[in-house]
Amino acid sequence: MNKTRFYLRRFAFLAACFSLMSLCSTAFKASAKNSENVFLECIVDNQTVYENQPVSATVWLYSSSPDISYVNRVGEPSVNGEPLESYRPFRVPVNTQRKRIKGKDYYAFQIESFVFSIDNKGNHFLSPATYQVGISEPVVVNDPFWGPVTTSRTSKFELSSDNVKIKVRKLPDSPKGTNFSGAVGNFEIKTFIPKGDIFIGEEATAFVVISGPGNIPVSVMPEYRSAFGTNVRLKSVSENRSEKMVDGKLVSELSLEFTFIPESLSDSEIGAMSFGFFNPENEKFVTIRSDVVKVPVKSSTSKREKISI
Secondary structure (H helix, E strand, C coil): CHHHHHHHHHHHHHHHHHHHHHHHHCCCCCCCCCCCCEEEEEEECCCEEECCCCEEEEEEEEECCCCEEEEEEECCCEECCEECCCCEEECCCCCEEEEEECCEEEEEEEEEEEEECCCCCEEEEEECCEEEEEEEEEEEEEECCCEEEEEEEEEEEEECCCCEEEEEECCCCCCCCCCEEEEEECCEEEEECCCCCEECCCCEEEEEEEEEEEECCCCCCCECHHHCCCCEEEEEEEEEEEEEEECCEEEEEEEEEEEEEECCCCCCEECCCEEEEEECCCCEEEEEECCCEECCEECHHHHCCCCCC
16 A cells, blocks of 8 residues: 555656646746847848839848747837838748858758838838747756756747838829829730631630839829720620739739720720830830730621531
8 A cells, every 4th residue: 555655656756747847848038139149130022112013022040940830920010110001012932041140051941032112212211020939959857866857948039130221212202294104113014816617797815914022003094995896896894903922022903894885896995905014124214005906706697607508
């Protein structure tokens, strides 16, 4: 009976020790700011831009340890202390790099990528968000039976990167006669008609796509009404906008779907559509035009079934 009590007490004591070790594995250090061993850096693709020109920003975490338990963002990035109205986050690939900084090797983690733009000239300061970062570290715990035992605990850091200065230049005045839409970038425009038969007097569909690196504001549309005038009647138009990151730059696309009705068997066409924008690379206003597209129209009688005699 005494032996049984002895083993039960020993089992309870060991269970308590393992419970304590488990608690140690999730213990936190006091919150710390950027240090030599772990810190953040925000890198932008361009620090001198024009009004409404998109800027790509990436937040990097540098750590002397590769064992990152978690990264949680606290708050939102801002410009001059104000929220970023044009903030657009993008998914970043999960990758780890090695980087040497000031003679010391670090593991570099890309933790966030986003795009923003500023619509007024002057010197501005981007303040990236603050992040809570957990790093797993080895810890030695003295077990009363097993002696020194190596386990791990998560150290908690609250990190923020330095502000990034962004110089925004005012857009020059557009030349007279330039159809400037407000878009900033470098775009192309294409018109195409899906394959299939088109019959006179019946609804058909055409698409116009404007795409390229840069920013197309939500309110921006090309001039399209004059393109539907030669034996083609416009019935309706719908739009679809999308954005994606390509090689670290924002690529915007505006796709317009036109429903029209051809009113003649010949000389039916969709005319050229114009789109004006400012190209920050060559600092010029540009107007592009889509090609004129001929509409192959068939008579409705061609749909009748042939009667075999």
